[in-house]
Amino acid sequence: MKVAVVGAAGGIGQPLSLLLKLSPLVDELSLYDLFHTPGISADLNHIDTGAKVAGYLADENGFEGALSNADLVIIPAGVPRKPGMTRDDLFNLNGGIISNIAENCARYCPNANILVISNPVNSTVAIVAEVFKKHGVFNPRRLFGVTTLDLVRSNSFISQLSKDKLKSNELNVQVIGGHSGETIVPIFSHNSNKSLVEFYNSLNSEQRDTLIHRVQFGGDEVVAAKKGTGSATLSMAYSGFRLAENIIKAINGEENIIESSFINLNGDIQGSREVKNYINTKGFTEVEYISLPVKLGPRGVESIEYDILNNINSNEEELLSVALSQLSNNISKGVNFVRGA
Numbered sequence: 285m286k287v288a289v290v291g292a293a294g295g296i297g298q299p300l301s302l303l304l305k306l307s308p309l310v311d312e313l314s315l316y317d318l319f320h321t322p323g324i325s326a327d328l329n330h331i332d333t334g335a336k337v338a339g340y341l342a343d344e345n346g347f348e349g350a351l352s353n354a355d356l357v358i359i360p361a362g363v364p365r366k367p368g369m370t371r372d373d374l375f376n377l378n379g380g381i382i383s384n385i386a387e388n389c390a391r392y393c394p395n396a397n398i399l400v401i402s403n404p405v406n407s408t409v410a411i412v413a414e415v416f417k418k419h420g421v422f423n424p425r426r427l428f429g430v431t432t433l434d435l436v437r438s439n440s441f442i443s444q445l446s447k448d449k450l451k452s453n454e455l456n457v458q459v460i461g462g463h464s465g466e467t468i469v470p471i472f473s474h475n476s477n478k479s480l481v482e483f484y485n486s487l488n489s490e491q492r493d494t495l496i497h498r499v500q501f502g503g504d505e506v507v508a509a510k511k512g513t514g515s516a517t518l519s520m521a522y523s524g525f526r527l528a529e530n531i532i533k534a535i536n537g538e539e540n541i542i543e544s545s546f547i548n549l550n551g552d553i554q555g556s557r558e559v560k561n562y563i564n565t566k567g568f569t570e571v572e573y574i575s576l577p578v579k580l581g582p583r584g585v586e587s588i589e590y591d592i593l594n595n596i597n598s599n600e601e602e603l604l605s606v607a608l609s610q611l612s613n614n615i616s617k618g619v620n621f622v623r624g625a
């Protein structure tokens with residue numbers, strides 16, 4: 285199992301690389317960045333776990349060495365926000381970085397699972413897809429926008445609100461939509477954990493709104509607290525590792541692994557049609573990409589667990605309606621960036 289991290293020297297890249305080095309599921313770890321990766325890989329190779337680490341820079345053979353034969357490529361390369369910026373403000377800078385990385389992935393590892401962390405995720409995922417389409421190698425089952433941090437935050441925030449009566453590590457709140465502000469729609473009203481739903485139902489409407497708002501704008505909380513030095517890195521490394529580990533487990537044949545991700549709806553992936561039908565029936569804005577729980581398998585995304593859409597309450601439906609109209613613009617921006625429209 286070869287995993288490549290592109291942007292490995294950054295605030296997310298370094299702790300993510302550490303978590304991957306600690307994982308018994310990883311055999312080879314290749315670290316690509318413009319700076320520092322030889323030193324980081326030398327450092328990590330002193331850890332007595334199995335994975336062999338190699339560092340690559342942006343020289344002649346950097347991408348080729350880092351990406352060739354990779355099973356997973358995790359991309360946290362790019363610029364993070366400063367206070368006062370939206371994720372969309374990163375579009376111009378990060379769009380160019382991501383499209384260049386995607387070109388190299390299409391060339392050196394067209395069959396790898398690509399996990400996109402770089403913001404704005406609502407647009408960068410479409411950029412990667414369009415570049416892969418241009419090269420005739422796009423496989424929607426293998427492209428993942430990383431939205432796991434929204435689920436992780438939802439678990440933490442409702443647990444904190446319950447004063448730890450709900451144990452965060454026992455929760456699995458689903459979040460649908462996209463990954464920025466109002467495109468993030470946490471679903472607290474429906475969950476297999478009945479104590480969670482009971483607690484949520486016991487909140488008054490102001491408390492519920494505050495909780496939902498905190499999930500939607502959780503990124504801003506960290507950006508403000510870091511005072512201009514960056515955005516979430518450690519919670520993101522944890523979240524990126526969680527998705528990567530689940531994809532690897534599914535490749536290794538473990539069954540019934542369900543994880544949320546921002547994925548393309550246009551493939552022949554089971555459940556795509558039902559999601560589109562749901563959106564049409566409700567009269568919501570159509571989208572080509574959405575974050576939903578998906579079942580993972582050796583081929584990547586096996587199916588979309590769309591049933592959640594039939595179980596959300598009317599407030600969550602309204603939030604989803606707003607989310608999809610914004611999402612559609614974010615996605616078009618990414619598509620047009622590559623198509624040159």
Ligand SMILES: NC(=O)C1=CN([C@@H]2O[C@H](COP(=O)(O)OP(=O)(O)OC[C@H]3O[C@@H](n4cnc5c(N)ncnc54)[C@H](O)[C@@H]3O)[C@@H](O)[C@H]2O)C=CC1
Pocket residue numbers: 290291292293294295296297316317318319360361362363364365374378381384385400401402403404405430431432433434463514515516517520
């Ligand atoms: N999806 C999500 O939930 C989250 C996404 N993010 C996003 O992740 C990205 C990275 O954040 P941080 O690690 O905090 O930033 P950072 O600035 O600490 O690290 C970014 C790294 O990317 C590298 N880089 C820049 N251009 C590159 C290129 N062309 N090729 C290879 N590497 C390149 C830089 O040298 C740097 O080491 C940002 O866009 C941020 O908004 C951050 C948190 C959560």
Ligand SMILES: O=C([O-])CC(=O)C(=O)O
Pocket residue numbers: 364365371403433502503504506507515516
């Ligand atoms: O807020 C940001 O810019 C980084 C991010 O995506 C998050 O923390 O969710």
